Amino acid sequence: MAIVYEKSKGLTDTPFHYCPGCTHGIIHKLVAESLVELGVLGEAIGVAPVGCSVLAYEYFNCDMQEAAHGRAPAVATGIKRVHPDKVVFAYQGDGDLASIGTAEVVHAAHRGEKITTIFVNNAIYGMTGGQMAPTTLVGQRSTTSPFGRDEAHCGKPIRIAEMLATIDGAKFVERVAVNSPANVRKAKKAIKRAFECQLAGKGFAIVEVLSTCPTNWGFTPVKALEWLKDNMIPYYPLGNFRDFEEEK
Amino acid sequence: MAKVLMKGNEAVGAAAIKAGCRYFFGYPITPSSEIPEYMAKAMPEVGGVFLQAESEIAAINMVYGAGGAGARVMTASSSPGISLKQEGITYCAGAEVPCVIVNMMRGGPGLGSIQPGQADYYQSTRGGGNGDYRTLCYAPASIQEIVDYVMLAFDKADYYRNPVLVIADGMIGQMMEAVEFKDREKIELPPKDWATTGTGGKRKPNKVNSLYLQAEQLEIHNKRLQQKYKEMEENEVLYEAYGLEDAEVVCVAYGTTSRIVKSAMKLAEEKGIKTGIIRPITVWPFPYDVFKEIGPKAKGILAVEMSGGQIVDDVKIGIEGRLPVYFNGTTGGMVPTPGSILASIEKIAGGTK
Amino acid sequence: MEEKVIMAGFGGQGVMAIGRLLAYAGMIENKHVTWLPSYGPEMRGGTANCAVVVSDEPIGSPLISKDGTAAIVLNLPSLLKFEKEIIPGGKIIINKSLIDAEPSREDIDAYYVPANELAMELGNSKIANMVMLGAYLELTKIVKIDSVLDAFVKVFGEDKAHLIPINKEALLKGAEAVKTYV
Missing domain, CATH: 3.40.50.970 (Thiamin diphosphate (ThDP)-binding fold, Pyr/PP domains)
Known part of the structure; x- marks a missing residue:
């Protein structure tokens, strides 16, 4: 029988714990495939965050460190400075990177740390049960914005990719989504390129991945994908904000 | 060198x-x-x-x-x-x-x-x-x-x-x-085979995790x-201690304050008061056992620290209630003087509180 | 033998430097030494001071608190502040060029050295601090002048070695200035 599909060797056999319809699984796969295709899985050292993907260290088939909440870019910095020839990546959610860990990610970018950051933005705190994130959309309900996010009360959602693209040390910045097969393919391309940025020794690279949280959004998986397309993409436009080939 | x-x-x-x-x-x-x-x-x-x-x-x-x-x-x-x-x-x-x-x-x-x-x-x-x-x-x-x-x-x-x-x-x-x-004497250390160095495709992934x-x-x-x-x-307990056997007053201090205590102990000696000192070099683990070496002439323990008296807890654990524990400390960045410590030593040696 | 000396003056007068030289010279002579600076906001502008202990025995407290054996004061605020820290019978060496005052205490020995004038005679007002140190060494003999000169490149670096002769002259001038007291 012909094999038509194989799980990436970049992932372990540990079953994912993610909720049905959650797109973390897709993003894990894209990261793992990129590492394998670039031939650097054995050189890779990953940093897992605190949040839904806290157990990422169980899933990626490479050396992993589990970081404190928001501190993954600092931990990755420490690793990369010790092993400048290895491929170091941080995998972070939006509570982790865009809230408690803004200082760490801004300064890792600012130093031009040669690390790759995968930033999963699903507009909510998933693991703790659906609280408001800095990325939660205006009007979006969460357990800590039960009447919908009120701009007058807590501001508008933060656009990380745009912000980091203003920093010189960030050499690759792109926002992608994983809501459709076409967008998944684009996401894969961006993630791979973010690793290539590191391999080329250019500087900090980040891919913001718009993701879904059917459980805490209260939608079916399909409806969640639609909600992402209709609500998130208009506020968080997809595209490349910085590419290292531009600089010559 | x-x-x-x-x-x-x-x-x-x-x-x-x-x-x-x-x-x-x-x-x-x-x-x-x-x-x-x-x-x-x-x-x-x-x-x-x-x-x-x-x-x-x-x-x-x-x-x-x-x-x-x-x-x-x-x-x-x-x-x-x-x-x-x-x-x-x-x-x-x-x-x-x-x-x-x-x-x-x-x-x-x-x-x-x-x-x-x-x-x-x-x-x-x-x-x-x-x-x-x-x-x-x-x-x-x-x-x-x-x-x-x-x-x-x-x-x-x-x-x-x-x-x-x-x-x-x-x-x-x-x-x-x-x-x-x-x-230094070389101590045998285990290899860091648990560290994240990249698997090189040759071993199972290492995980640094709590x-x-x-x-x-x-x-x-x-x-x-x-x-x-x-x-x-x-x-791993390390300490310096002397004079415990026939001390009337045993001082406990570490770091800077232990040096000032030693200056005060010289002043006490000039006045004919016998003192001893326990100076923890590791504050954790704390040298509780050395308190057993304090002799029968001791009237009390004087803890000295630039704090409100945090080390006193460990001194009390060490002395197991056998002797009263007194404290002379400074806070806020003030440093105790040998004179002030001497005054405490004299009080304890004289039996007054 | 134990000497506990406070050196004090305006920032820039070089009191920290002569303190380090004295400590280093003591170490060269196998004595126990400590050098303790004042630090923090008070060292920005204002008065700078350091405490040096040179002893034949291991040193307990490196702080000087009413138990100094000597003070070297290069400006008036230092005289006012530190004369209190000396034991009865202790020495205070006063930079007469900048201090037109006497200690308020009578139980300490005061020595007046026109350090800036003497330094200018050597063509360099910056070495007034060395003149003061020379006077102190003459009065206490705690370390040899040669040890201070040996310490010089250790403290300031090899590229300052050419300054040794003029600094030696400054030390000797300071020593000369207090010989009349002895």
Whole structure:
């Protein structure tokens, strides 16, 4: 029988714990495939965050460190400075990177740390049960914005990719989504390129991945994908904000 | 090697490099800024890395990353900065990442002062972060001891796979004394086959982690940690003690205050009062057993610390209620004088309270 | 024998430097030494001071608190602040060029040295601190002038070695200035 599909060797056999319809699984796969295709899985050292993907260290088939909440870019910095020839990546959610860990990610970018950051933005705190994130959309309900996010009360959602693209040390910045097969393919391309940025020794690279949280959004998986397309993409436009080939 | 005159803070840096530390992550704060300043100059000369982090929090997490990746790594700060590092220290303890953390203590609480203090004793000996963990903690009293114990700290950190603290105060950090970098006895250290160095496709992934979602597994992990801490308690206690057998008053002090106590003890001797001293060199594990050597002439114990009396708890544990424990301390960055300590010694020797 | 000396003056007068030289010289002579600076905001502008202990025995407290054996004061605020820290019978060496006052205490020995004028005679006002140190060494003999000169390059670096002759002259001038008291 012909094999038509194989799980990436970049992932372990540990079953994912993610909720049905959650797109973390897709993003894990894209990261793992990129590492394998670039031939650097054995050189890779990953940093897992605190949040839904806290157990990422169980899933990626490479050396992993589990970081404190928001501190993954600092931990990755420490690793990369010790092993400048290895491929170091941080995998972070939006509570982790865009809230408690803004200082760490801004300064890792600012130093031009040669690390790759995968930033999963699903507009909510998933693991703790659906609280408001800095990325939660205006009007979006969460357990800590039960009447919908009120701009007058807590501001508008933060656009990380745009912000980091203003920093010189960030050499690759792109926002992608994983809501459709076409967008998944684009996401894969961006993630791979973010690793290539590191391999080329250019500087900090980040891919913001718009993701879904059917459980805490209260939608079916399909409806969640639609909600992402209709609500998130208009506020968080997809595209490349910085590419290292531009600089010559 | 010949003796050199060195500031305490510079000696921290020089000793670390001598011990093979090649990574330093820090953030400036008075009175320990000479440590990152020294490292900024010295690390590039030995092919090491000095990196000024954006915060103390980032610095300790860089330490976690580098230590987890198998390197000898250090950070240093002073009291408020060390408070910020507590999260990282408990992660290092939980994930068993070896590292050395130096605290040149200053007056507190809060922003406190920049003058010397010893009020981080609870934080250092009880664990300032969450969870059941312990850190070996050296309290050097001279620049020579800074050199000796900073170097030893790296070996012990690697041996136990545990963070090790070295606490001194702003005065020792700023003071200059003669030091000698002696050759050390090599201790056998296990290979760091647990570190994140990349699998190279040749082994199973290594994980540096402090998360155990299954309660049973976390308990197993904790029991193993407790076993390790017990081993430290059995093997790592260091202290200096003398005069205990026929002392009327036994003083207990560490670091800077132990030196002032020794000056006061000379004054007491001139007045015909016999005194002894217990000077913990490790404040954790604390030298409880040496209190058994105190002779029958002792009328009381005098604890001296630049704090509100944090060390008193350990002194009371050590003396097991056999003698009254008195305290003479200063806070806020004030330093006790030999005269004031002498007055306390005289009171205790005279039997008045 | 134990000498506990406070050196104090304006920032820039070189009091920290002569303190380090004395400590280093003591170390060269195999004595126990400590050098303790004031630090923090008070060292920016204002008065700078350091405490040096040179002893044949291991040193207990490196602090000087009412138990100094001597003070070297280069400006008036230092005289006012530190005369209190000396034991009865202790010495205070006063930079007469900048201090037109006497100690308020009568139980300490005061020595007046026109350090800036003497330094200018050597063509360099910056070495007034060395003149003061020379006077102190003459009065206490705690370390040899040669040890201080040996310490010079250790403290200031090899590239300052050419300054040794003029600094030696400054030390000798300071010593000469207090010989009349002896």
